[in-house]
Amino acid sequence: MSYAIFSIIFYVINILLITPMLAKAQSGEQIPKVNKTFFILTALLAMILHHLSFRESAVHTSEGTSFSLLAVSSMISLVIALLVTVPAIFRVKTLAFLLPLVYSFAIINLLLTEFLSSQAVQWHRQVLFHIALSLLTYAVCFIAMLYSMQIVWLDNKLKQKKMMPSPAIPPLMMVERHFFRVMLTGFILLTATLISGSIYLLNAPDSSNLHKALFSFLSWIVFGILLIGHWKYHWRGKRMIIYTISGMILLTIAYFGSRIML
Numbered sequence: 634m635s636y637a638i639f640s641i642i643f644y645v646i647n648i649l650l651i652t653p654m655l656a657k658a659q660s661g662e663q664i665p666k667v668n669k670t671f672f673i674l675t676a677l678l679a680m681i682l683h684h685l686s687f688r689e690s691a692v693h694t695s696e697g698t699s700f701s702l703l704a705v706s707s708m709i710s711l712v713i714a715l716l717v718t719v720p721a722i723f724r725v726k727t728l729a730f731l732l733p734l735v736y737s738f739a740i741i742n743l744l745l746t747e748f749l750s751s752q753a754v755q756w757h758r759q760v761l762f763h764i765a766l767s768l769l770t771y772a773v774c775f776i777a778m779l780y781s782m783q784i785v786w787l788d789n790k791l792k793q794k795k796m797m798p799s800p801a802i803p804p805l806m807m808v809e810r811h812f813f814r815v816m817l818t819g820f821i822l823l824t825a826t827l828i829s830g831s832i833y834l835l836n837a838p839d840s841s842n843l844h845k846a847l848f849s850f851l852s853w854i855v856f857g858i859l860l861i862g863h864w865k866y867h868w869r870g871k872r873m874i875i876y877t878i879s880g881m882i883l884l885t886i887a888y889f890g891s892r893i894m895l
Contacts, residue, residue, distance in 0.1 A: 848887035
């Protein structure tokens, strides 16, 4: 069995550990205590094996390292899992509800990478910093999108009075605060990515990079409007999630669509 299959098994174990607790929290029932040590151990094993499966897919050449497009997507899902798991271990309450979604996303990416083939992507050594920054930016913006979905879900549940008070369920205002902090972090990282990408683009211009830069810039504009709208006009609810998802669609086209269409 490959590293990917073992990683999937540990991700599934983590989902089975967390999901019953979250389901009981929604209904107001007594929350079963999760073995924290076991959770940390299985989460770490899942992510270590995930990383090993990514490294296993690498093809080294004289110009750099080549990965399939699906392997890059899998790597992003690993970064997302890491960024959500570590704060959750240190009791950041707003992240608990995101863990099953994040681990499910990682499982889907591992399965696709393991059983499907895709276009190869060359990572040149001279742009490794820009690539790492791009992956981190996408991961942070993706987490912000999950936060926005959590806000809308919590808001609907509270309005319909279908959720019982529970210490495991974070207050809506706290989730909103964390969302905009993560979104602002993603916006700053995206700004840095655009600057580093512009430097690379000036030295090595080609059509695929121009396509990526254009959609990344459009995403930057959308996220910027969202942050200004929240700061100045206190945007919340559906408008917030529309802008967040729209920005993520543009960023996804920039990262992956340019490789598929060109």
